[in-house]
Amino acid sequence: MRAPNPLRLLEGRYPLNDRPGGLSGLGAVLPAVDLTEEFTQEEIDVIQQASHDAGGIVVFPDQTKLTPAHHVAFARQLGEIEPHAVAAGIDGYPEVLEIVREADAKVVFGEDWHSDNSFMQQTCSFSILRGTGVMPRRGSNDTLFSSTEAAYAALSPHMQNFLGTLTAYHSANKAYGAGSAGNSFAAMQNTAHGQNAMRMRVEAPILDTDYAHPVVTVHPDTGRRSLFVSPTFTKHIHGMSAEESTALLSFIYSWIAKPQFSQRVSWSKHQVTMWDNRSLSHKGIADILDERRIVHRVSIRGHAPFGVEGWQRCA
Ligand SMILES: O=C(O)CCC(=O)C(=O)O
Ligand SMILES: [Fe+2]
Numbered sequence: 001m002r003a004p005n006p007l008r009l010l011e012g013r014y015p016l017n018d019r020p021g022g023l024s025g026l027g028a029v030l031p032a033v034d035l036t037e038e039f040t041q042e043e044i045d046v047i048q049q050a051s052h053d054a055g056g057i058v059v060f061p062d063q064t065k066l067t068p069a070h071h072v073a074f075a076r077q078l079g080e081i082e083p084h085a086v087a088a089g090i091d092g093y094p095e096v097l098e099i100v101r102e103a104d105a106k107v108v109f110g111e112d113w114h115s116d117n118s119f120m121q122q123t124c125s126f127s128i129l130r131g132t133g134v135m136p137r138r139g140s141n142d143t144l145f146s147s148t149e150a151a152y153a154a155l156s157p158h159m160q161n162f163l164g165t166l167t168a169y170h171s172a173n174k175a176y177g178a179g180s181a182g183n184s185f186a187a188m189q190n191t192a193h194g195q196n197a198m199r200m201r202v203e204a205p206i207l208d209t210d211y212a213h214p215v216v217t218v219h220p221d222t223g224r225r226s227l228f229v230s231p232t233f234t235k236h237i238h239g240m241s242a243e244e245s246t247a248l249l250s251f252i253y254s255w256i257a258k259p260q261f262s263q264r265v266s267w268s269k270h271q272v273t274m275w276d277n278r279s280l281s282h283k284g285i286a287d288i289l290d291e292r293r294i295v296h297r298v299s300i301r302g303h304a305p306f307g308v309e310g311w312q313r314c315a
Contacts, residue, residue: 017263034063061270066130072095085119086206098294167212227252277299
C-alpha cells in the first residue's frame, strides 16, 4: 500500500509554455500522473485544482499503458460521462468518441472555436482527449485554446455588465444538421475513409432542440467569469434582431480569438490533454495534413451554465 499523499501527483509540474508576453499561466504539464491508477477523491481534487490553477488545461504526457477502459475509468472519477449526442462511440466503449483525421482529410472535426457540448442543456465540464499511437509529428495539427476567462476579464466594465444581461441560443443542428456546411452530419462521416469515418447515432434528438445559456457564465468551483458563445454552436442572442446579434457575436468571437488569450497545445503519441470547457474555447488546427491522426475523447457532464445573476457554488 502506498502512503496517501495526493500532492505526489504534482511532482515535477511545469507550465505548458512560458511564452514571453503570452498567458504564461495557461496550461500545466503533470508528468507524475499515471492515468491507469485509481485515484482517491483527494487525488481527484488535486488534479482538478491543478486544472483550475492552470486556467483549465492539464497535460499528462506518456500515458503509454492507457487503454480505452482506463480512459473511461479515469473520466468516471471526475463525474458522469456524456457520450457524444450526435456521433457514435467506438465498439465496446460507447463513451469514447474516436476522431480520425486522414492525411488528406477534407473535413476536420472541431475545426472552429467552441466549448464542447455547449449545445446541450447540461454542458461539458472537462473533456479528456487521448492521443493514440497514431499521431502526426509534434507541432503539427495542434489544439488551440483560448481562455474565455481572460477574454472576459480584459473587456471594459461597461461591456462586461452589458454582456452579463444576455442569453444566447446554442444549437447542435447549426453544427451537425443537414443544412450546415463543413462540420455537418454528412460531412463528418467523410472525416476518414470507409470504416474509419465517424459514425453517427441513428437517433439524435438533440438536433431538434436549441438551448439558451448565459453569454457570461460563472465557473461553479472558482467563481471566475467567462464568455460562453462560439461560432460553432451559437445561433443568436435572445431578444436581439438578427443584425444586432450577428454584429455583437462577431465582435465576441474575434475578441476570444485574440492571441494574447490563447495557448497552443502540441501533441505527442500517448499524450492526454484535459481541459475545462467552462474556462476555455478550443479548436483543432489542421495545418499540415500529411499524416493520420487518431484521438479519443471522453467528456464529462457538467451542469446548466450559471449566469452572473444568482449563481451558486456547487457543493
Ligand atoms: O482534434 C482536436 O485537436 C480537437 C478536436 C475537438 O474539438 C475535441 O476533441 O473536442
Ligand atoms: Fe471540441
